[in-house]
Amino acid sequence: MTGPRYTQLAAALPSTVPFVGPETQERARGRTFAARLGANESVFGPSPRAIVAMEKAARDVWMYGDPENHDLREALAEHHGVPSENVVVGEGIDGLLGYLVRLLAAPGDPVVTSDGAYPTFNFHVAGYGGRLHKVPYAGDHEDPEALAAKAADTGAKLIYLANPDNPMGSWHDSDSVQRMIDAVPEGALLALDEAYLELAPDGTAPVIDPDDRRVIRLRTFSKGYGMAGARVGYAIAHRDLVAAFDKVRNHFGMCRTSQAGALAALGDQAYLAVVQETVAGARDELSRIARLNGLVPLPSATNFVTMDCGADGAFARKVLSELVSRDVFVRMPFIAPHDRCIRVSAGRPQDLAHFASALPEALAAARA
Amino acid sequence: MTGPRYTQLAAALPSTVPFVGPETQERARGRTFAARLGANESVFGPSPRAIVAMEKAARDVWMYGDPENHDLREALAEHHGVPSENVVVGEGIDGLLGYLVRLLAAPGDPVVTSDGAYPTFNFHVAGYGGRLHKVPYAGDHEDPEALAAKAADTGAKLIYLANPDNPMGSWHDSDSVQRMIDAVPEGALLALDEAYLELAPDGTAPVIDPDDRRVIRLRTFSKGYGMAGARVGYAIAHRDLVAAFDKVRNHFGMCRTSQAGALAALGDQAYLAVVQETVAGARDELSRIARLNGLVPLPSATNFVTMDCGADGAFARKVLSELVSRDVFVRMPFIAPHDRCIRVSAGRPQDLAHFASALPEALAAARA
Numbered sequence: 215m216t217g218p219r220y221t222q223l224a225a226a227l228p229s230t231v232p233f234v235g236p237e238t239q240e241r242a243r244g245r246t247f248a249a250r251l252g253a254n255e256s257v258f259g260p261s262p263r264a265i266v267a268m269e270k271a272a273r274d275v276w277m278y279g280d281p282e283n284h285d286l287r288e289a290l291a292e293h294h295g296v297p298s299e300n301v302v303v304g305e306g307i308d309g310l311l312g313y314l315v316r317l318l319a320a321p322g323d324p325v326v327t328s329d330g331a332y333p334t335f336n337f338h339v340a341g342y343g344g345r346l347h348k349v350p351y352a353g354d355h356e357d358p359e360a361l362a363a364k365a366a367d368t369g370a371k372l373i374y375l376a377n378p379d380n381p382m383g384s385w386h387d388s389d390s391v392q393r394m395i396d397a398v399p400e401g402a403l404l405a406l407d408e409a410y411l412e413l414a415p416d417g418t419a420p421v422i423d424p425d426d427r428r429v430i431r432l433r434t435f436s437k438g439y440g441m442a443g444a445r446v447g448y449a450i451a452h453r454d455l456v457a458a459f460d461k462v463r464n465h466f467g468m469c470r471t472s473q474a475g476a477l478a479a480l481g482d483q484a485y486l487a488v489v490q491e492t493v494a495g496a497r498d499e500l501s502r503i504a505r506l507n508g509l510v511p512l513p514s515a516t517n518f519v520t521m522d523c524g525a526d527g528a529f530a531r532k533v534l535s536e537l538v539s540r541d542v543f544v545r546m547p548f549i550a551p552h553d554r555c556i557r558v559s560a561g562r563p564q565d566l567a568h569f570a571s572a573l574p575e576a577l578a579a580a581r582a
Numbered sequence: 583m584t585g586p587r588y589t590q591l592a593a594a595l596p597s598t599v600p601f602v603g604p605e606t607q608e609r610a611r612g613r614t615f616a617a618r619l620g621a622n623e624s625v626f627g628p629s630p631r632a633i634v635a636m637e638k639a640a641r642d643v644w645m646y647g648d649p650e651n652h653d654l655r656e657a658l659a660e661h662h663g664v665p666s667e668n669v670v671v672g673e674g675i676d677g678l679l680g681y682l683v684r685l686l687a688a689p690g691d692p693v694v695t696s697d698g699a700y701p702t703f704n705f706h707v708a709g710y711g712g713r714l715h716k717v718p719y720a721g722d723h724e725d726p727e728a729l730a731a732k733a734a735d736t737g738a739k740l741i742y743l744a745n746p747d748n749p750m751g752s753w754h755d756s757d758s759v760q761r762m763i764d765a766v767p768e769g770a771l772l773a774l775d776e777a778y779l780e781l782a783p784d785g786t787a788p789v790i791d792p793d794d795r796r797v798i799r800l801r802t803f804s805k806g807y808g809m810a811g812a813r814v815g816y817a818i819a820h821r822d823l824v825a826a827f828d829k830v831r832n833h834f835g836m837c838r839t840s841q842a843g844a845l846a847a848l849g850d851q852a853y854l855a856v857v858q859e860t861v862a863g864a865r866d867e868l869s870r871i872a873r874l875n876g877l878v879p880l881p882s883a884t885n886f887v888t889m890d891c892g893a894d895g896a897f898a899r900k901v902l903s904e905l906v907s908r909d910v911f912v913r914m915p916f917i918a919p920h921d922r923c924i925r926v927s928a929g930r931p932q933d934l935a936h937f938a939s940a941l942p943e944a945l946a947a948a949r950a
Contacts, residue, residue, distance in 0.1 A: 218769075219769050224685045228829070233833070255646060272839070275636065282606055309835060316592070401586075427585035440643075441643050443644065445647075461592060467674070
C-alpha cells in the first residue's frame with residue numbers, strides 16, 4: 215500500500231509549527247522553568263469567579279457545550295453594545311483566524327500582513343494555499359498605510375493587522391486604526407487582531423461599528439482575562455460574515471467549561487481592572503530591570519515588554535538561550551531587525567525576580 | 583462596500599448545521615428538558631478522578647495547553663500498546679475528521695460513506711468541496727462490502743465507517759471490520775469511527791496495527807468516558823498520517839482542563855467498567871420500555887437504543903415531537919427507512935422513568 219493520497223496543497227505543506235511550547239522545551243531540558251514568561255500568558259490567572267464557574271462546569275462536562283454559544287454571545291453583545299448576530303465565538307483567535315482564512319483565501323488568493331507579525335496567521339494562510347504578501351514594519355510599528363497600499367496593489371482579499379502588536383508591543387491610536395479601516399480597498403477585509411486590547415491604554419481601539427463590512431475585530435479571553443488554556447476567542451463583524459462562520463466552524467467545538475469560565479470572567483470587570491493595574495506595574499518593573507542591564511525596553515500596550523538588546527539577532531538569540539538555560543522561559547521576534555530584541559511577559563514579583571537575577575548573568579554569558 | 587469576497591467554495595456552501603443543540607430547543611420552548619437523552623452523552627458523567635483533575639486544572643488555565651498533548655498521547659500509546667508517534671489528539675472526533683478531510687479531499691475528490699451515517703462527516707466533506715458518494719445500509723447495518731466496492735468504483739480517497747454505528751446502534755464484529763480494512767482499495771483510507779467502542783461487546787474492534795496505512799482509528803472521551811463537553815478525541819494511524827495532522831491542526835487548540843481530565847479518565851478504567859455495566863443495564867431498561875409500548879428495540883453496541891416505531895418517518899417524527907413536548911430530549915435517524923425509529927440515549931433511573939412515563943402518551947398522541 216502506498217497510503218493515503220493527500221491533496222496537492224497538503225502534500226506541499228511544510229511540517230513546521232508556529233510555536234514550540236514551553237512544555238516541549240521542559241521535556242528536552244529535563245527541567246521545568248522557574249519563570250514562565252514567554253507566551254504572554256497571564257500568570258495572574260483568571261477571575262476567581264471564572265475558576266469557580268469552571269470547577270462547577272467540570273461536573274457538567276458530560277454534556278456537549280451549547281453549539282450556539284448563546285449565553286456568552288449575548289453577554290459579549292451587551293458588553294460591546296452590539297447585536298448578538300454580530301458576534302461569533304470560537305476556539306481562540308487562532309481557531310477563528312483559521313475559519314476566516316478558509317472562508318476567504320482559496321489557493322493563490324492574495325493576503326497581506328506585516329513581515330514579522332503573528333506567525334499563526336501565516337500558518338493558516340499557507341495551510342489554505344493563500345498567497346501571502348508582506349510589508350515591512352515602520353520601525354517597531356506595523357505600518358497601516360503600507361498594508362493598505364499593498365492590499366490595493368495585490369487585490370488582497372484579507373489584510374492582517376494586530377493592534378496592539380505582537381511581538382513588538384507597539385500600538386496605534388484609534389484614529390490611526392480608523393483611517394486604516396477607511397483605507398481598506400473594495401473587496402478586501404481587515405482582520406483586526408485586538409488580542410491585547412484589554413491591556414492597552416484607552417483610545418487604542420476605534421469604536422466598533424457592527425455594520426462595517428470592511429473589518430472583523432478579533433478578541434480573546436487568553437490575555438487580559440487570563441484564560442489561554444480555555445481557548446475562547448470571539449469576533450465582532452457584519453452579521454453576514456458572522457453567519458458565514460456557521461458554514462465551516464466546528465459547531466460543537468467549544469468546551470463547556472470554557473464557555474462557563476468566559477461568561478463568568480466577562481462578568482467580573484473589577485478583576486480585569488486589577489489585572490490591568492498589575493500588568494502595568496509589571497511592565498514598569500520589567501522596563502526598570504531592562505534599563506538596569508543596559509537594554510532598552512520598548513513602550514508596550516500589552517502584557518509583555520520587548521527589550522532591545524542593542525546588537526543583532528545572533529546576540530539576542532544568545533541572550534535568550536542563556537535565559538532559558540537559567541530556567542526563564544522567554545521568546546523573541548523571529549525576523550530582523552526585530553530579532554535584536556527579547557520579549558518578556560508580565561509576571562508576578564517572584565517571576566520578575568527570577569528574570570532580574572538571570573538577566574545580568576545571561577548578558578554576561580552572551581557577551582563572553 | 584460589497585464586503586468580503588468569499589472563496590467560490592465557501593460562497594456555495596449551505597448555511598445548514600449538522601445538529602441543533604438541546605439548548606437551542608430549550609430556548610425555543612422556553613422550558614428546559616427533564617430528561618436529556620438525545621445526544622448520546624453520558625449522563626453518568628466522567629470519572630470522579632477526571633472531575634478532580636479538571637477542577638485542579640481550572641486554576642492553571644492561564645497557561646496554554648501543551649500543543650504536543652505529550653502526556654495524554656504517551657498514556658494513550660501505552661493503553662493501546664502502540665508508539666506515541668502513531669497517536670494524534672484533537673478537538674473531539676469532529677475536529678479530527680475535519681483535519682482528515684482537509685488533508686485528503688480537494689474539491690471534486692471522491693469520498694464514500696453510508697446514506698444516513700454521521701452527518702458531521704458529510705458537513706466536513708461538503709465544506710472542503712469533496713464529492714460524497716453514499717451507499718445504502720444493509721438493513722440496519724452499514725455495509726462494508728458496498729462501501730469498499732463504491733470506493734473502488736469511484737476511486738475514493740476516503741471511506742467513512744462507524745463501528746459501532748450511529749444512529750442505528752448496530753455493529754460488525756472484528757473479523758468483518760478487518761475484512762473491510764483488507765478490502766480498502768489502493769490509494770484510499772478508511773476512517774474507522776469507533777466513538778462508541780467502549781460501550782461495545784468484546785470482539786467488536788480489530789487489533790490495531792499502527793503500521794497499517796489503510797486505516798485511521800478514531801476514538802473519543804465523549805461517550806464511554808463521559809466528557810463530551812471537554813472535546814477530546816484521538817486517532818491512531820500510521821505515523822506518516824499522524825505527522826501530516828501537524829501541517830493543518832490548531833496546535834494550541836486543546837483546552838488545558840480537557841487534557842488533564844482525559845488523562846485522569848483514561849487512568850480510571852475501573853470507573854469505565856462501572857459505566858459499561860450501567861449503560862448495559864440502561865439499554866436493557868430502554869428495551870423493556872420500548873417493548874412494553876409495542877416498539878421494537880434494535881440491538882445496540884452503544885450508549886443508546888434505537889427503537890423501531892413500526893410505521894414510517896412521519897409517524898416517528900410525530901412520536902419524537904410529542905416526546906420533546908413532554909420534556910424528553912431525544913433524536914431520530916434522518917433518512918428512510920431508518921427514520922421509522924427514534925433514538926434514546928442511556929440514562930439514569932430518573933431519566934428513564936421520565937421517558938417511560940412520556941412514551942405511552944407520546945405514542946397515543948402521535949396515533950390520534
